[in-house]
Amino acid sequence: MYVHAVSPFICDPVEKLDGLKSDLKNYTDFFFRRVNKFILLSLMGVPRCVHGKNIGTSTAVFLTTENGNLGDTENVLHQIYRENSFPKPFNFINTMSNTASFYVAQSLKSLGRSITVSSRNVSFERGLELAMADFELGVISEALVGGVDEAVFSREYFVKKYDASYHDVKLVEGSSWLYLTPERFGAMGKITDIRTFDERDAAIRWAGEAAGTRTVFAFGILMTPGEKEIWRKKCHEGSEFDYIAEHGYYDTAASFAVSTFIESGDGTSLIHVNRNAQGQYVVLACEKY
Template sequence: MTTYIVAVGSYYEPVGDELPPLKKLVQETVGSNIRRVGRFIQLALIGGGRASSQLSNEAAVYLTSGSGDVEATVGVLNTIYRQAEPPRPLSFINTVSNAACFYIAQSLQLNGASSFVSSRYFTVETSLRVALLALEQGQQKAALVGAVDSVVLPIEEHRQRLRINAQTDVAEGSHWFQLVADASDRTVLATLDAVQHFTDREALSAWLAELPVEADDCLALGQSIESDEADHWLVETGLPPFNFREAPAYFKSLAGLVFCEFVRRGAGRLIYLNRDPVGRYMAVVISC
């Protein structure tokens, strides 16, 4: 069966010493002001809301993040250890990552399944894989799949927390995809053809060798692939790289931005590869 991408929604903003305000964007996107929520949930509402056109109220929500709601968790840790006070109830509740799923479901009036899923090096890939299989198996008919990463100031601490160097530009991102199993009454932007896991490089190479190459294919490589290995895959596949903008600023779920930009471009097929430090790989294939 085919899984269709019928809407994408994104928010991407490089961050300096100040954080761009989000309240107005949330209100514009979901039509109401959601009170007492932090930046992570606001970002989720903006990205999710932008991908929610004609969304079925039975759609499942799959949210992922590279770092999770750092602001909420750091806030609670500081309340406990710096102020020596128990956390406020709602602050504690918002440390649970699926709090963002709740606010999305409530704002978009959804009552389907809802999950926060994650994998350290394959954040976006894993959420898409879980959603794709649920659609392929008929467990879900529609899904809103998104990846959110926020910045917690000061910016130097944010870089230190993420263990990136002081020169690296950082960004916030919220990138979402509306997937459906039946697109008969929808405008199709793309198809999500495959989200595959590979135990090692040889398994990926074998799979790529069987993949029929088309003239307008292009290759994108994930954040964990070093430049030497990137060259290897460009040579092995013979595909041109997908260049969508000058080097984007860093956030952990950058793959979400890559996929959204490719779908927006609206032509060709994207083959995306990523790896983790132990040498496992994942591939995502999207056709427009």
């Protein structure tokens, strides 16, 4: 799959939506009246990504997210269990995270497939795999694949899930997208492969064979300092893109790492190493031109 446009977008946790709405109007004339933060975040990355592009009406949308619509889900649960009342219809409807991918497709006037993908800690990678399969089958000719998540607001949840200190990581909100086609002409990069491994040694061996002299490595949040050190010793001693330390973290931040590297990163290729909830290693390789 060849990358023809990218849009890495992150921001500090947002409470008031007016700023996002105002910024979004600079890129699109799409009318968005009753939308929530998750939908706005989803829309923030897309117009930037396709700005100036003449995309087709059959463009597929793969919106990947770890948590979906956290804000409205919290509101609905509060209304039910704290206020002992029925949830407000608008809040209740928007707890369906697939609503966001519908809005994205609608803003693009796309009649193609629109899918929301979630897979514990490797949602973006799984979304890319689905798009890759559809390209290989000839089902689609254009696709937008993005990672969208609100900042995690629960310290207890963060520490339990990632076994990491809440204070050691800057939590941000993000919406990073890639515009993909099977055509190389005019491309700025390529998603070369995505592999899943049960064992570390197999993953390291494959990544070492895939790496070149100017390959940059990046690691997901479940890769502990000890894990990273093993990879450095066995697989690479070159450059590393620590996007979490440099820019902050949201749960589909791999999308930000890939889009940022292709847009402005050093080196000619990136290998991103992540782990899922089952302890498997998910390795993504991409190139920039």
